[in-house]
Amino acid sequence: MVGRIWEWWRGHAPLVDAGFLLPVVLLTAIQTSDLTHDVPVAGYAALSVGLLLPLVWRRRWPVPTFCIVALVSLVQWCFHVTLIPANFVVLVGLYTVTAYTTPWRGLAALGTAQLGALMEVLQVWTGGWKDIEGPLLFFAVVNFGVWILGLHIRTRREYLRSVEDRAARLERERENELRMARAGERSRIARELHDVVAHNVSVMVVQADGASYTLDTDPARARQALTAISETGRTALGEMRRLLGVLRADDDVSVYAPQPGLAQLGDLVDQVRHAGLPVDVQASGEPPSLAEGRQLTIYRVVQEALTNTLKHGGPEATARVRLGYGPDEVRVEISDDGRGAAASDDGRGHGLPGMRERVGVYGGEVRAGPRVGGGFEVVARIPVREDAVMSGKGVR
Known part of the structure; x- marks a missing residue:
């Protein structure tokens, strides 16, 4: 609600300024009844309008507005008309020029306002220095105070603008870093999927060579090799479909070794334990026979979560890894009892975006965040409907 009011306020500045002038307009109308015969009502009204009306556009054209007000005040002085309530706008113009333009223009407006005050004092008070000393000092203090206020508002506005620009720049840099992290992670995924597909193709070639050698002497074995080629080819095609949507930034494909999978999770856990982090691993359900790409994803999720615990969990932290194998998905939960939300974070890590x-x-989807009561938790769900063939492999 407050934000909407502020946006409306900023979008209707002339209307707001006109509203601020209403008290001066009312005071001017009240003083009209006290005018002497030396000041015609029409002239008094024209003078008031000439002083008040330009302030509606004071934010858009601060210097021309102040010049018009100063010129009308000069005409008023030439006709020996004493100060009226509408002359208050001189201070408003002084503030606007100081707050919305350069410091030198603000000083020029201060000098103009002080000169006008001196001319008015000399015209009204003619009894000598002792008579004009008090009024002149009063006007000087008022003008200088308004100038200081405008200078303060200008400095504050510039500071807030610099803070907003810096925040916007940091946000753009953060978005660029995340975009680069995603691009780097996509490149990494492309390389790893390439390794998986290359491995499958190598298996197909070996099976095809074996089938060609045994086609005449052992038809049953040749048929078994052809079946293996068919299954491996389907798996490779599935990985290739996903590979088409991933941009590669590195063409280093000199190594064609398969990437880690479920069978290597035990080695990963042992490595983390040797690094000083106690890890408890439990698996439930019957592990399905997963494609190497999904196994690699599960491996990387566990690896990244345990690495974060090592970095941010603290010296006394312990971790738990829970693998839930279901007919439709694999659920991976990694939790720790470390610092959690209190852990230091420079905001430059890209592990979680890459994991997602x-x-x-x-x-699938990944949910990560501090746990209630302390610690950190990562929960990942990886659908496995496409290759949910039950198998006896797992992690113990």
Whole structure:
């Protein structure tokens, strides 16, 4: 609600300024009844309008507005008309020029206002220095105070503008870093999927060579090799479909070794334990026979979560890894009892965005954040409907 009012306020500045002038207009109308015969009502009204009306555009054209007000005040002085309530706008113009333009223009407006005050004092008080000393000092203090206020508002506005610009620049840099992190992670995924597909193709070539050698002597074995080629080819095609949507930034494909999977999770856990982090691993359900790409995703999720615990959990932290194998999905939960939300974070880590990118390739999702009561938790769901063939492999 407050934000909407502020936006409306900023979008209707002339209307707001006109509203601020209403008290001066009312005071001017009241003083009209006390005019002497030396000041015609029409002239008094024209003088008031000439002083008040330009202030409606004071924010858009501060210097011309102040010049018009000063010129009308000069005409008023030439006709020996004493100060009226509408002359208050001189201070408003002084503030506007100081707050919305350069410091030198603000000083010029201060000098103009002080000169006008001196001319008015000399015209009205003619009894000598002792008579004009008090009024002149009063006007000087008022003009200088308004100038200081405008200078303060100008400095504050510039500071807020610099803070907003810096925040916008940091936000753009953060977005660029995240975009680069996603691009780097996509490149990494592309390389790893390439390794998986290359491995499958190598298996197909070996099976095809074996089938060609045994086609005449052992037809049953040749048929078994052809079946293996068919299954491996389907798996490779599935990985290639996902590979088409991933941009590669590095063409280093000199190594064609398969990437880690479920069978290597035990080695990963042992490595983390040797690094000083106690890890408890439990698995439930019957592990399905997963494609190497999904196994690699599960491996990387566990690896990234345990690495974050090592970095941010603290010296006394412990971790738990829970693998839930179901007919439709694999649920991976990694939690710790470390610092959690109190852990220091420079905001430059890209592990979680990369983790979400990996799991998103297979239509899954990742939820990560501090746990209630302390610690940190990462929960990932990886759908496995496409290759949910039950198998006896797992992690113990």
